[in-house]
Amino acid sequence: MKVFKIALIGDGGVGKTAIRERYLGNGFKAQYLLTVGADFAMHDDNINGFPVRYQIWDLAGQQRFDGVREAYYNGCIGALLVYDITRPESFFNMPKWINELWTNNGRGRVPIVVVANKIDLYDILDNTVSPSQGLSFTENLSNLTEPDGFLCHFIETSAKTGENIPQAFSLLGTNIPKFIENHRRIPILASCSY
Ligand code: G3D
Ligand code: MG
Numbered sequence: 001m002k003v004f005k006i007a008l009i010g011d012g013g014v015g016k017t018a019i020r021e022r023y024l025g026n027g028f029k030a031q032y033l034l035t036v037g038a039d040f041a042m043h044d045d046n047i048n049g050f051p052v053r054y055q056i057w058d059l060a061g062q063q064r065f066d067g068v069r070e071a072y073y074n075g076c077i078g079a080l081l082v083y084d085i086t087r088p089e090s091f092f093n094m095p096k097w098i099n100e101l102w103t104n105n106g107r108g109r110v111p112i113v114v115v116a117n118k119i120d121l122y123d124i125l126d127n128t129v130s131p132s133q134g135l136s137f138t139e140n141l142s143n144l145t146e147p148d149g150f151l152c153h154f155i156e157t158s159a160k161t162g163e164n165i166p167q168a169f170s171l172l173g174t175n176i177p178k179f180i181e182n183h184r185r186i187p188i189l190a191s192c193s194y
Contacts, residue, residue, distance in 0.1 A: 002052045046173075119158045
């Protein structure tokens with residue numbers, strides 16, 4: 001079975017861990033990597049009908065992150081980049097996260113799904129980031145990745161209600177084969193085989 005390392009990235013508090021827990025279902029067992037300050041969990045899924053195993057990396061403590069950036073990103077083949085629609089600064093910080101991912105994973109521009117999380121709060125709070133802002137950001141990102149053979153996707157989720165959580169992962173999954181097709185000569189890393 002193919003194993004794909006994917007990372008959850010985005011500011012603290014945007015809902016990365018909540019998204020992961022939703023996707024994995026109750027009772028999942030994450031392994032905590034003390035040296036990296038992150039934990040990862042495995043989840044089997046399929047891409048276009050082919051079985052794959054995702055190794056999902058999630059930061060356990062943001063403050064420890066500085067020294068372990070490379071280990072966190074190394075070998076990643078894609079990421080869910082999460083922002084919180086109720087906190088515009090988490091939206092405006094996205095370029096920083098993209099830069100870190102693309103600089104440190106060893107493969108360059110890997111696929112990203114931009115995830116607008118906490119949509120259950122749209123109706124309750126003012127000053128939320130609008131879906132059109134998220135979409136237009138993602139279209140600009142796609143302009144960068146199109147020469148690499150894939151586009152980036154945008155999806156609105158709620159880890160609280162569960163809306164669109166599996167769909168966020170499958171959107172990323174559809175881009176992984178396209179990425180691999182265009183990067184056949186990139187060496188396979190131990191942490192992620194394809
Ligand atoms: P992080 O892993 O990105 O740091 P967490 O974020 O998953 O720890 O989530 C941070 C807080 O946001 C948590 O609340 C969590 O319950 C909440 N949250 C996550 N996703 C959603 C969502 O879709 N809707 C709503 N309403 N809340 C969400 P606490 O209170 O535990 O800090
Ligand atoms: Mg977390």
